[in-house]
Amino acid sequence: MGDDRDWATVLGVPDEDREDILGAFDASVFEGRRYRHLTDARHGIERGTAIVDGRVVRGFPSIPRTLVLDPGIAEHFDGRLTVEEKRNGYNVRVARIDGDVLGFTRGGYICPYTTSKVRELLDPDSFFEAHPGLMLCGELIGPENPYTPHEYPEVESAAFEVFDIRDRESGRPLAVDRRREFCERHDLAMVPNFGEYDPAEATDAVREVIGDLDREGKEGVVLQSMDGTRQLKYTTSATHRADLEHAFSLPFDYGRDFVFPRILREVFQAVELDRTNGESRQRAQELGEAILLPAIEAVRAVERGETVGEDHTVRGDPDAIEALLSHLREMGITLEIQRDRRVGDERAVSFVKVSQATRDNVENYLDGQLIDE
Amino acid sequence: MGDDRDWATVLGVPDEDREDILGAFDASVFEGRRYRHLTDARHGIERGTAIVDGRVVRGFPSIPRTLVLDPGIAEHFDGRLTVEEKRNGYNVRVARIDGDVLGFTRGGYICPYTTSKVRELLDPDSFFEAHPGLMLCGELIGPENPYTPHEYPEVESAAFEVFDIRDRESGRPLAVDRRREFCERHDLAMVPNFGEYDPAEATDAVREVIGDLDREGKEGVVLQSMDGTRQLKYTTSATHRADLEHAFSLPFDYGRDFVFPRILREVFQAVELDRTNGESRQRAQELGEAILLPAIEAVRAVERGETVGEDHTVRGDPDAIEALLSHLREMGITLEIQRDRRVGDERAVSFVKVSQATRDNVENYLDGQLIDE
Numbered sequence: 001m002g003d004d005r006d007w008a009t010v011l012g013v014p015d016e017d018r019e020d021i022l023g024a025f026d027a028s029v030f031e032g033r034r035y036r037h038l039t040d041a042r043h044g045i046e047r048g049t050a051i052v053d054g055r056v057v058r059g060f061p062s063i064p065r066t067l068v069l070d071p072g073i074a075e076h077f078d079g080r081l082t083v084e085e086k087r088n089g090y091n092v093r094v095a096r097i098d099g100d101v102l103g104f105t106r107g108g109y110i111c112p113y114t115t116s117k118v119r120e121l122l123d124p125d126s127f128f129e130a131h132p133g134l135m136l137c138g139e140l141i142g143p144e145n146p147y148t149p150h151e152y153p154e155v156e157s158a159a160f161e162v163f164d165i166r167d168r169e170s171g172r173p174l175a176v177d178r179r180r181e182f183c184e185r186h187d188l189a190m191v192p193n194f195g196e197y198d199p200a201e202a203t204d205a206v207r208e209v210i211g212d213l214d215r216e217g218k219e220g221v222v223l224q225s226m227d228g229t230r231q232l233k234y235t236t237s238a239t240h241r242a243d244l245e246h247a248f249s250l251p252f253d254y255g256r257d258f259v260f261p262r263i264l265r266e267v268f269q270a271v272e273l274d275r276t277n278g279e280s281r282q283r284a285q286e287l288g289e290a291i292l293l294p295a296i297e298a299v300r301a302v303e304r305g306e307t308v309g310e311d312h313t314v315r316g317d318p319d320a321i322e323a324l325l326s327h328l329r330e331m332g333i334t335l336e337i338q339r340d341r342r343v344g345d346e347r348a349v350s351f352v353k354v355s356q357a358t359r360d361n362v363e364n365y366l367d368g369q370l371i372d373e
Numbered sequence: 374m375g376d377d378r379d380w381a382t383v384l385g386v387p388d389e390d391r392e393d394i395l396g397a398f399d400a401s402v403f404e405g406r407r408y409r410h411l412t413d414a415r416h417g418i419e420r421g422t423a424i425v426d427g428r429v430v431r432g433f434p435s436i437p438r439t440l441v442l443d444p445g446i447a448e449h450f451d452g453r454l455t456v457e458e459k460r461n462g463y464n465v466r467v468a469r470i471d472g473d474v475l476g477f478t479r480g481g482y483i484c485p486y487t488t489s490k491v492r493e494l495l496d497p498d499s500f501f502e503a504h505p506g507l508m509l510c511g512e513l514i515g516p517e518n519p520y521t522p523h524e525y526p527e528v529e530s531a532a533f534e535v536f537d538i539r540d541r542e543s544g545r546p547l548a549v550d551r552r553r554e555f556c557e558r559h560d561l562a563m564v565p566n567f568g569e570y571d572p573a574e575a576t577d578a579v580r581e582v583i584g585d586l587d588r589e590g591k592e593g594v595v596l597q598s599m600d601g602t603r604q605l606k607y608t609t610s611a612t613h614r615a616d617l618e619h620a621f622s623l624p625f626d627y628g629r630d631f632v633f634p635r636i637l638r639e640v641f642q643a644v645e646l647d648r649t650n651g652e653s654r655q656r657a658q659e660l661g662e663a664i665l666l667p668a669i670e671a672v673r674a675v676e677r678g679e680t681v682g683e684d685h686t687v688r689g690d691p692d693a694i695e696a697l698l699s700h701l702r703e704m705g706i707t708l709e710i711q712r713d714r715r716v717g718d719e720r721a722v723s724f725v726k727v728s729q730a731t732r733d734n735v736e737n738y739l740d741g742q743l744i745d746e
Binding site for chain 1: 660664
């Protein structure tokens with residue numbers, strides 16, 4: 001499946017630009033193996049693209065969002081589409097290179113924790129024996145998660161659900177039916193599926209699904225054309241609020257970038273989905289609470305001298321846990337370990353990613369520092 | 374009073390930098406008189422500084438803000454201070470050059486409307502006869518206002534209230550008592566005054582004043598050391614909400630820049646002034662309403678095909694009105710005239726400053742345009 005082709009040929013990079021473009025990639029090491037990955041889209045190559053032993057693992061494309069279901073869906077799709085749940089975890093690509101299964105984060109980093117989890121959760125060998133040139137694209141979800149922990153009642157620690165299967169080099173997706181067939185055959189969990197629709201009927205169906213997901217506090221949906229090539233996402237009000245609550249619990253780390261786009265999503269969702277002004281007023285009040293109350297609590301926590309940051313728990317192979325903690329520290333993140341214990345063969349660590357910007361800014365403003373405008 | 378000194382000497386510009394620095398100034402013409410003004414601080418010279426016939430009119434300094442009264446006030450002042458109302462209009466400097474009274478906006482533009490208004494409202498000749506080297510700094514308030522119209526029950530059309538008197542060239546302020554004495558002697562209206570305090574007692578006094586102003590929907594306070602040299606501002610929750618309501622009535626013109634700083638003001642004000650969690654929840658709900666409801670209404674207005682923008686009414690000398698409208702159009706603002714009539718000798722025009730960014734963005738998103746994230 002093209003494993004021996006040169007990375008530059010695969011990525012369409014002219015020979016004379018090789019060095020230049022390779023310089024845009026970060027260099028890292030995983031299990032003694034040097035590799036390169038692109039943390040931001042550059043030179044027309046997707047963010048997250050990695051080169052491991054000369055082999056290309058193509059980045060996962062960003063999925064566009066619509067602010068209105070009608071006419072957003074009809075504008076974007078001209079044939080049947082499938083509606084699947086957008087799960088709240090982190091995007092992982094799983095590929096096998098030289099016999100080793102590896103887990104890549106969105107930015108193309110081979111994450112030791114993710115790799116260890118997918119090896120443990122997936123048993124993907126039967127899949128990669130049959131399809132060495134493909135990669136599994138999915139969401140790593142669950143409460144024990146170093147990036148975006150989120151509770152799903154059915155997930156105790158962490159789980160991996162496939163939402164796409166793509167050619168590792170070209171990034172070309174399988175058709176939806178084929179992807180499902182492959183997952184069933186190789187016993188790979190898939191994201192929940194809400195059915196297939198014509199564009200004209202999809203709007204009503206998605207409205208109903210979104211209403212249910214919103215009540216359950218779930219994230220939203222991804223729509224995909226049956227050939228796999230077109231995707232579109234749309235999220236619930238519960239997610240907009242949860243994002244804002246999280247962002248404003250650390251206002252100086254996340255607040256500014258988070259607030260405006262999520263307000264816009266709520267504005268257009270209200271115009272499209274609210275049936276009364278009372279519903280919009282309720283939505284507005286909940287938006288305000290999602291913004292202000294966590295920020296007030298963050299200021300009070302800093303005032304009390306408490307550490308502010310994001311709480312995570314991870315559990316797994318001790319070496320993988322150690323490598324994850326080292327990686328986070330190398331990224332400049334200050335960790336405060338809250339609990340560190342053995343559970344059988346595994347190590348379970350609860351830690352806070354300390355939010356320096358929020359702590360420092362809040363302290364300064366509480367001390368009377370002025371703002372010059 | 375130094376009127377014959379060279380502008381470069383007054384501004385401390387070395388001879389060899391003259392041309393370079395002059396190039397940073399915009400060139401304009403008012404009543405046949407060419408002048409230059411600095412729309413942004415550059416080369417250590419304040420924004421709004423103007424050079425008219427070689428004479429310098431110094432820019433008005435920005436007043437720092439505190440997010441907490443305690444210890445913000447005590448940190449910033451070491452002696453007695455006066456508490457005055459911050460009025461909601463636009464900042465104007467009035468100076469006399471070669472016998473002509475001129476009104477300068479914050480950016481140093483000689484505004485024909487402002488100039489005509491201050492000539493009509495102030496009768497400042499007795500002041501400038503006595504003090505040709507000073508300038509009056511004040512707020513032009515009232516509903517008939519091309520920049521920030523705001524209702525004050527006592528103001529029918531427009532009024533000018535002095536909050537500072539400064540040396541026109543150096544920008545050095547008069548002491549507060551002197552400023553008040555000069556205003557009384559020359560019959561110049563002043564901003565409302567809430568008394569003088571030691572820093573230690575000012576916090577409680579300002580809390581009480583802010584509570585009253587908040588209930589009346591007024592903007593806030595400016596604190597000033599008795600020698601005039603130190604200033605500090607603090608605003609009401611009613612103002613944060615009114616700003617957000619205005620900004621989110623035109624979300625793509627103002628929303629992004631407005632939202633985060635005002636949320637911060639509310640966060641710290643809540644931590645300092647709210648006595649119960651219920652009060653903070655109420656504050657949060659009102660914040661959410663101030664953000665979301667005007668934006669929903671703006672989207673609905675665009676959906677109905679209505680013009681969105683800021684409504685203004687101006688009234689005055691027909692030549693000044695014509696010059697103002699030309700100026701706004703030259704600034705690239707699209708005006709939609711709603712009403713244009715004569716009232717005695719005066720011309721009264723109601724117009725909308727059309728908000729292209731909000732109209733275009735809302736139309737596009739309603740048409741299903743995708744957002745790539």
